[in-house]
Amino acid sequence: MPTVIYQGKAYECESDETLLDGVNRQGGTISYGCRGGFCQSCMVKAVKGTPPAAAQAGIRPAMKKKGYFLSCLCKPESDFEITPPDRRDEFIPATVTGLEYLNPTVIRLTTKRPDGFNYRPGQFVNLIRPEDGLARSYSLASIPSDGELAFHIRLLPDGKMSNWFIDHLQCGTEILLSDAMGDCCYRKGYADRPLLLAGTGTGLAPIYGILRDALASGHSQQIRLLHGALSSDGLYYDQLLRGVADKHNNFSYIPCLLNEAAPEGGLSGPIDSHIPAQLASDSNWVAFLCGDSEVVTSMRKSCVTHGMDESAIHSDAFG
Numbered sequence: 001m002p003t004v005i006y007q008g009k010a011y012e013c014e015s016d017e018t019l020l021d022g023v024n025r026q027g028g029t030i031s032y033g034c035r036g037g038f039c040q041s042c043m044v045k046a047v048k049g050t051p052p053a054a055a056q057a058g059i060r061p062a063m064k065k066k067g068y069f070l071s072c073l074c075k076p077e078s079d080f081e082i083t084p085p086d087r088r089d090e091f092i093p094a095t096v097t098g099l100e101y102l103n104p105t106v107i108r109l110t111t112k113r114p115d116g117f118n119y120r121p122g123q124f125v126n127l128i129r130p131e132d133g134l135a136r137s138y139s140l141a142s143i144p145s146d147g148e149l150a151f152h153i154r155l156l157p158d159g160k161m162s163n164w165f166i167d168h169l170q171c172g173t174e175i176l177l178s179d180a181m182g183d184c185c186y187r188k189g190y191a192d193r194p195l196l197l198a199g200t201g202t203g204l205a206p207i208y209g210i211l212r213d214a215l216a217s218g219h220s221q222q223i224r225l226l227h228g229a230l231s232s233d234g235l236y237y238d239q240l241l242r243g244v245a246d247k248h249n250n251f252s253y254i255p256c257l258l259n260e261a262a263p264e265g266g267l268s269g270p271i272d273s274h275i276p277a278q279l280a281s282d283s284n285w286v287a288f289l290c291g292d293s294e295v296v297t298s299m300r301k302s303c304v305t306h307g308m309d310e311s312a313i314h315s316d317a318f319g
């Protein structure tokens, strides 16, 4: 009978019994969900013994190499020593390189770009707190040639993750990242179409990455970036974006304040109410809409009402 060592105890698996069932039948606690090889809740890591290929179905190649397998699909034929999953294997460690306030409620967090970490500007990652796995999604404000990853994070009163960043992170601290996800990205096929980039608050993070990607790709049609904020404090990249506009004739920066008079070159009132006028200035637009969910929904409706095809509208709603 094969023996399984798990958390310092030995368990014997009967013939035809899965490792999950054998360990749990004798008082072990491997967590599980579907018990059918889909949910991956029962994933464990072999530190001794070779998992059968069938028990590694659907597991990422890098994790397979490290000995991860699904205990619900493994009927052991020889002895094993296993451990619970290690978050450092599941996610990608990244070292914090900087944390600065962009205004009183928004920070810019940067990390080293881990070796082999690939992404497209505008995508987001899950940032994970190593000690307990708390995870939140944040959009990348950087582009790959920057070398480091950058995030704009709004500090929410009582926000578990955002406050942990300012209370506990410093240069050199290690956090964990998921792979980059999402499809709110510039494409070469958009080169001859006007771009509307509109975001509220830290919704500027992905559209700033998309803007830089488009400019670096030599986008020659007009690009309009609307940044919406409650008050002038919220326009945290105002000077920087005015500088970009000075250098690129085809780029306009249009700050938009909800509760204050229009700033120089900008607008006042809800950002979504200004979308139709922007779109009226040209045709064949591609839109990127990011930030507060309700505003993103409302801006999307404006684009559709204007006759834009859904496939030309990309968005990330921050939930």
Ligand SMILES: Cc1cc2nc3c(=O)[nH]c(=O)nc-3n(C[C@H](O)[C@H](O)[C@H](O)COP(=O)(O)OP(=O)(O)OC[C@H]3O[C@@H](n4cnc5c(N)ncnc54)[C@H](O)[C@@H]3O)c2cc1C
Pocket: 124, 136, 137, 138, 139, 140, 151, 152, 153, 154, 155, 156, 157, 158, 159, 160, 161, 162, 163, 202, 203, 205, 206, 316, 317, 318, 319
């Ligand atoms: C695809 C995606 C990309 C995102 N990108 C970014 C980004 O680039 N920058 C960024 O700052 N955030 C971004 N978010 C939001 C982020 O994931 C977190 O929801 C946010 O930081 C709150 O986390 P927290 O743990 O600090 O607050 P929590 O502890 O989760 O919440 C604290 C309080 O704030 C409220 N709350 C939570 N989220 C929001 C919100 N978005 N707006 C208003 N109130 C909220 C909660 O209801 C609660 O009352 C993104 C979300 C998604 C889904």
